[in-house]
Amino acid sequence: MPSLSQKSNQLPSSPIRKLSPFAEKAKKEGKKIYHLNIGQPDIETPPIFWETLRKIDKKVLEYSPSNGYEQLRIKYSHFFKNKYQINLNPSEILITCGASEALLFSFFSILDEGDEIIATDPIYANYIGFANAGGINLVSVTTNIDNGFALPDMETFEKAITDKTKAILICNPSNPTGYFYTATELERLKDIALKHDLFIISDEVYRDFVYDGQFKSMLEFPELEQHVILVDSLSKRFSITGGRIGMVASKNKEVIAAILKFAQQRLSPPGLAQEAAIGLFDLEEDYFLAVKAEYIKRRDTLVAGLNEIPGVICPNPGGAFYCMVQFPVKDTDHYCQWLLESFDYNGETVMMAPGGGFYVNPLNGKNQVRVAYVLNCEDLKKAIMILGKSLEVYKTQFG
């Protein structure tokens, strides 16, 4: 039998999904599971999405343009201008199959095999996979739970930069930590990019989920126009993760031209959700304010509740709907699997994503988990209570 590629052998399983078989089994056994493992918002998709979808009236479901429907790109362009003072014309915007594809195309466009990209650790686990697919070396700059995963200083970044470094990859606010970068930190990133002539791939998928302060995009720095590749998505903003509507944008014409070539290879992004999404941009600001208020309640519930459990440390994240939480166990891979396989409290248990998979060096996250607070406060409280109970049992069994 012929052998697989090394890159597929080296690719770690997704920490968000690898425990799914155990969850399936637990469900079949009748257990109720609180899902804190995946960023699947429970917020309802706005009705206008479904209404627009039902009104699609065409004879043939054709390919859309490779860069997406122009009407959607125009809406996106207005959205950036009106809400964020970002000037992007529709030709500088390209619709992708989720932010995932936007990241993959960004990598392909600027990085060759063996090139390096610097990212703060812990990072969104799937970045590791995308880098692997492109044969790219992801070089990590470690952040620390003790200061809530703040951006390291310039010197730390400079130690990581080599002549192979082509880009810095950030996610603001961060998946998986929820950390929201300060103005000073963004300035620092700008200075590093300019000094060392690096691209910045800025994943701003959670831009609308900022709880303490005002969001600023890397594209708002005029000096960085040629350096920034902006990644965005409608998935979280409008609770349409299954629609797979992402976006990549840049003022750098060469970058957008290169990304378009990769986009043409796969012909087009998904058509139906693109059309249905057009109406979403007309939602009033009230919609976001209500969503944000709900997430602030959830965050406050989660952070307060988790920190009350002996040995658990949960920083207070400023954005997104994740936090990296330290648990008083030796190996969260084991603990999270055990929660699904061997534990329940009155028939209920909790699924979380083990922290190791969010680190370039998994050992750094051995006692952490990523929690997505995408459940309502009542369910969050129950999940926290179950976690507290579980630790009492786990400690007696595994010390």
Next chain:
Amino acid sequence: MPSLSQKSNQLPSSPIRKLSPFAEKAKKEGKKIYHLNIGQPDIETPPIFWETLRKIDKKVLEYSPSNGYEQLRIKYSHFFKNKYQINLNPSEILITCGASEALLFSFFSILDEGDEIIATDPIYANYIGFANAGGINLVSVTTNIDNGFALPDMETFEKAITDKTKAILICNPSNPTGYFYTATELERLKDIALKHDLFIISDEVYRDFVYDGQFKSMLEFPELEQHVILVDSLSKRFSITGGRIGMVASKNKEVIAAILKFAQQRLSPPGLAQEAAIGLFDLEEDYFLAVKAEYIKRRDTLVAGLNEIPGVICPNPGGAFYCMVQFPVKDTDHYCQWLLESFDYNGETVMMAPGGGFYVNPLNGKNQVRVAYVLNCEDLKKAIMILGKSLEVYKTQFG
């Protein structure tokens, strides 16, 4: 300004889409264009698709499973079993964002940078792009318009095989030639794969568009169960190209496990079209027979018409809805662009895909074009007439 990747500089533009700006300009000038450049069927999407879509009743458009909805995979499994004697259970099937993603994941799973894959030239242009993205060397085995692009003999393949060769990539029936492999040729592919222990990536997207004979899948060879990676799509079969529903399947458990890991990185395939597609599998065989009858008429119209133009050579393709056609010009890149920019016949002209982009060595296709016969017979006849007229003018201008 930081520089792009070499792989993006080397990536050719899609021959199918690179002339689009000229087509847009011609349309704005009021010209009518007959599109023979792209495999976008004009056959209506079956109404059941739209009906199922409108009935989707959920509060949140969630991620689907990374390998696609189980219900769709079950339908696919039955389809293969009932119509093609292929035994695939749903866990051996993985839904992708178009066949494009299926190919990309197949490449990632078995090929590392520098590994080689053998494909018959001319090939589907986007294969070249996918190989480029993965840093893979596409080694071509040239076929010839004089025998309708038949499969080369074993010796020719063996000359191309090195210790870096991991797979053979075929498309049957072929995009771009429409060639439909004979039973003897499939046996030959089997023998080569077994003798040299190679994977076969078998792109069978056009399996339902076979006009002379019975389709046989590479997965129908029991000896090849561990070697074959099957790529399929619903795009052409049901005229839902914009839905982006592709598929990859293998009896090789390691391969499917590796592909699943890559699939998890991008979270999920598009959700809406997956759900709407489920109803399509219940269409009666009459649907396919009617579609097939229509394409046979179109093929016959096209082949007869083109071969009547002095200097044009068009083989008679046995499947799909493409053919590679030789034109009496030196450079079809120039000719096809000229058709859009500088020619019209009573305000009408034709768009075709220049042949060079379908060859690993573009020079081999300099006097060929790919024609997609996705228009009704009346329009095809007009397009052929316009092409005849255009050649008379072109010859006087460019010899």
